[in-house]
Amino acid sequence: xxREPLLMLSRSARVKHLVTSMPVSKGVVSRYVPGESTEAAxxxxxxxxxxxxxxxxxxxxxxxxxxxxxxxxxTAYTDLLRSLFQxxxxxxxxVSVKLSAxxxxxxDAGEKVALDNARIIAQxxxxxxxxxxxxxxxxxxxxxxxxxLRELRxxxxxxxxxLQSYLRRTEADCRDxxxxxxxxxxxxxxxxxxxxxAFGDKHDVDKAYVRCLKVLxxxxxxxxxxxxxxxxxxxxxxxxxxxxxxxxxxxxxxxxRPLEQARLAAQGDTVRVYVPYGDQWYxxxxxxxxxxxxxxxxFLRALVSRR
Ligand code: FDA
Numbered sequence: 137x138x139r140e141p142l143l144m145l146s147r148s149a150r151v152k153h154l155v156t157s158m159p160v161s162k163g164v165v166s167r168y169v170p171g172e173s174t175e176a177a178x179x180x181x182x183x184x185x186x187x188x189x190x191x192x193x194x195x196x197x198x199x200x201x202x203x204x205x206x207x208x209x210x211t212a213y214t215d216l217l218r219s220l221f222q223x224x225x226x227x228x229x230x231v232s233v234k235l236s237a238x239x240x241x242x243x244d245a246g247e248k249v250a251l252d253n254a255r256i257i258a259q260x261x262x263x264x265x266x267x268x269x270x271x272x273x274x275x276x277x278x279x280x281x282x283x284x285l286r287e288l289r290x291x292x293x294x295x296x297x298x299l300q301s302y303l304r305r306t307e308a309d310c311r312d313x314x315x316x317x318x319x320x321x322x323x324x325x326x327x328x329x330x331x332x333x334a335f336g337d338k339h340d341v342d343k344a345y346v347r348c349l350k351v352l353x354x355x356x357x358x359x360x361x362x363x364x365x366x367x368x369x370x371x372x373x374x375x376x377x378x379x380x381x382x383x384x385x386x387x388x389x390x391x392x393r394p395l396e397q398a399r400l401a402a403q404g405d406t407v408r409v410y411v412p413y414g415d416q417w418y419x420x421x422x423x424x425x426x427x428x429x430x431x432x433x434x435f436l437r438a439l440v441s442r443r
Contacts, residue, residue, distance in 0.1 A: 314355025
């Protein structure tokens with residue numbers, strides 16, 4: 137019930153100012169974001185890998201309309217990838233990139249800028265022995281993102297895709313992308329979408345997830361099952377019995393269900409934790425609060441106690 141208002145509030149500049157004046161180390165923010173610097177991201181990665189997990193790092197930021205900002209994001213990723221390599225972590229840690237953070241939303245030639253920037257990150261990732269996954273944003277960007285993915289995969293076939301089960305189109309997209317070598321992250325979807333393109337009812341989103349999961353798990357690609365939902369994890373476990381060990385992975389967000397992450401890793405499954413970092417954590421945080429409004433209570437308490 138609170139999901140829509142929270143996602144709408146996330147667009148208010150005043151609310152954003154209030155929320156972001158809270159130091160990142162406080163309360164709910166630090167539960168979801170380990171820090172703002174490359175060093176903090178590398179430290180969190182080292183800890184996770186030390187506990188038998190894999191990692192995908194996201195340098196926070198999205199919807200940039202500033203070319204210099206887009207280029208700065210590319211530099212942040214390339215610095216991070218080199219640092220992961222130098223610390224011997226890049227074998228088990230890749231990066232997740234939002235195309236809107238590297239130029240996709242720029243008014244002129246945004247798609248070309250985003251593709252060129254994604255190529256730079258993909259090449260640096262390859263040099264470090266790892267990969268890139270292109271996050272999926274709101275439905276107005278889906279065609280553009282899948283188009284850029286197709287181009288990028290010509291040179292970097294290891295590039296991961298993300299599909300969102302709440303979109304009505306996604307089952308068909310899963311069929312298109314379930315080919316050999318194709319890494320596909322399946323998630324439910326985190327944006328506020330109209331009924332015309334997305335299922336509004338949570339149960340319909342879950343049922344669609346299962347249909348999509350079946351397509352990916354029966355296909356030739358490498359499914360990356362991104363959910364914290366116990367029912368969906370159990371279904372994946374069942375479907376996974378028909379596949380070779382190591383031919384798919386679970387993915388969960390930093391700070392969410394860490395015991396379940398450890399349990400799956402202990403039973404021999406690959407589990408990758410999505411680790412966001414950087415000072416642009418506002419949009420990410422609001423999506424996490426919208427998923428679980430119970431967190432809002434802790435969050436408001438932290439806001440009040442800063443005074
Ligand atoms: P659901 O929301 O039904 O939650 C199931 C259970 O998980 C809850 O009952 C609770 O126990 C726990 N839980 C879930 N969210 C929580 C929270 N915020 N705090 C505490 N507990 C929580 N989306 C997108 O649109 N584009 C993308 O590129 C990505 N990428 C991505 C990567 C990875 C690795 C993950 C795990 C998720 C994404 N997402 C995403 C987000 C995704 O679309 C979705 O919004 C969240 O994963 C929440 O959905 P669940 O599948 O976890 O189910």
